[in-house]
Amino acid sequence: MEETVGLAAVTVLGVLEQAYFSLQVIYSRRKYSVSPPATSGPPEFERVFRAQANCSEYFPIFIVVLWTSGVFFSQGLSSVCGLLYLHARLRYFRGYSQSAQGRLAPLYFSAQVLWALIGFSSLGIFFTFCRVYLNLDLLHGLCCALNLI
């Protein structure tokens, strides 16, 4: 379990962030008197609602790449990327709550972190395939080669 405890900690932090976003939507519903099941209302409410919906939509994708990257490539690197992603999502949510423009910079950053995690996952899976099916330890070979230089 020591190989995944960092990923699990980042995961629980992500769940707490989602809980915080959900509570903000509830407060916003009260503030702007938008009762369920309605999802449209003043732009201030709709921005908060869409910000939470977007974060929820990306949450499973984030968790999936966090864990594949962490298990098949590097737990440390994945956990750091995970923390960067969660921080970017917090800035995205706050920015979007204020203006549609305010969501863009943190959104682009969070997308870049996701691409990094996808890249690490792909590398890790590729190395594992080589090791398991071709009996070829590329990661070990790479480390040796870098040591020699």
Place this chain on the structure above:
Amino acid sequence: MEETVGLAAVTVLGVLEQAYFSLQVIYSRRKYSVSPPATSGPPEFERVFRAQANCSEYFPIFIVVLWTSGVFFSQGLSSVCGLLYLHARLRYFRGYSQSAQGRLAPLYFSAQVLWALIGFSSLGIFFTFCRVYLNLDLLHGLCCALNLI
């Protein structure tokens, strides 16, 4: 695999519940003549649609805390919480289908179960951190202390 088979069983039950909710939306679309891609219509349809959307949104969060709590804390306790959560979601869906008011009691209960799972996950991760990085077995120590009293 014996350490996760209970979690896997609850997970598959949760997937079946989501399938049931999706079918209810399809029936409701037919009944109230709301063809895709439209998502607005009479309040009866919108309540069913939102009930399913809300359950879908919470599904990944539920699965994530079910497994972190089950792997890092206790499979038995997590599985029981998982069954309670799935039952609460069923009552939520049926309550919301009848009236917006009817969703509240089971929604609050399902949220409490999620908080319990988040608490167990955090405890389990904290104990694992202590054991792995500080070589300190708090859980074992706690059990010994309780035995002595």
Place this chain on the structure above:
Amino acid sequence: MEETVGLAAVTVLGVLEQAYFSLQVIYSRRKYSVSPPATSGPPEFERVFRAQANCSEYFPIFIVVLWTSGVFFSQGLSSVCGLLYLHARLRYFRGYSQSAQGRLAPLYFSAQVLWALIGFSSLGIFFTFCRVYLNLDLLHGLCCALNLI
């Protein structure tokens, strides 16, 4: 890790597909001038938007049954089903983008693949339960019986 590397590869492929769908929504927002947080507009935009929302909603369910089926039943069979599902979702997205009717055939096919994965998961979990708690290796017994015939 050799028991899950195929599942991980299909998972990352699924994430890339979701990224492709998200980009299509962004292009469609620009093409039909629908700025966030608005989610309604011309039917052409709404179909693309709903197609992506539906795929996102099913993504966690797909990942969950892919892995339970792969870990508790058969990695090879699950991975093949996973590829079929992802291909069906691509055809669904393209079909729905053109007409509401065009989404139906691939949607039904993708649902059948999900039901197969749910069936494999249930079988695998049932066999594991029998082996762990009843000390009864049904899968091994079944293979022996088939060999004898």
